[in-house]
Amino acid sequence: MSNVPDSLHYTTDHEWVLVEGDVATVGITQYAADALGDVVFVALPNLGDAIQKGAIVGEVESTKSVGEIFAPVAGEVVEANSAVVDTPDTVNSDPYGAGWLIKVRFAELPDLLDAAAYRALIGE
Numbered sequence: 001m002s003n004v005p006d007s008l009h010y011t012t013d014h015e016w017v018l019v020e021g022d023v024a025t026v027g028i029t030q031y032a033a034d035a036l037g038d039v040v041f042v043a044l045p046n047l048g049d050a051i052q053k054g055a056i057v058g059e060v061e062s063t064k065s066v067g068e069i070f071a072p073v074a075g076e077v078v079e080a081n082s083a084v085v086d087t088p089d090t091v092n093s094d095p096y097g098a099g100w101l102i103k104v105r106f107a108e109l110p111d112l113l114d115a116a117a118y119r120a121l122i123g124e
Helices: 030-036 082-086 115-121
Strands: 015-020 023-028 039-043 056-062 066-070 075-080 102-106
Touching: 023 030, 023 066, 039 082
Parallel strands: none
Antiparallel strands: 015 023, 023 102, 039 056, 056 066, 075 102
C-alpha cells in the first residue's frame, strides 16, 4: 500500500503538488517511485524556464524504465532540486520529502486530485 499524504494534491500522471502561496512544489508519488524501481538518473528543467501545464519538463530513469515528468501547473521554474540529480535514489527513499523535483511559481492553480481521489485512481 502506497503512502498518500492527505496534505498534498495529485495528478493522474502520479505526481504530487504542495501549494505554498503562489509556488507549487512538485514530485513523483510513492506509487510512481515504487513502479519505476531503483531510480538511477533524474533530469530537471533549468531555473527560470517557463513551463506549460502538461508539458514534459524532465525525466526519471530507473534500472527498468524511463518516466517522464509532466508539469502539473504552468509557470516559471523557481527551483530545481539538484540533490536528486546528484543522488537520484532519494526519489525512492523519500519521495514526499528530500526527493521533491521542482518548484514552480504559478498564476493559476488547475484542478488537481485530493488524496482520496488519488487513492481511488491507484486502486487503494
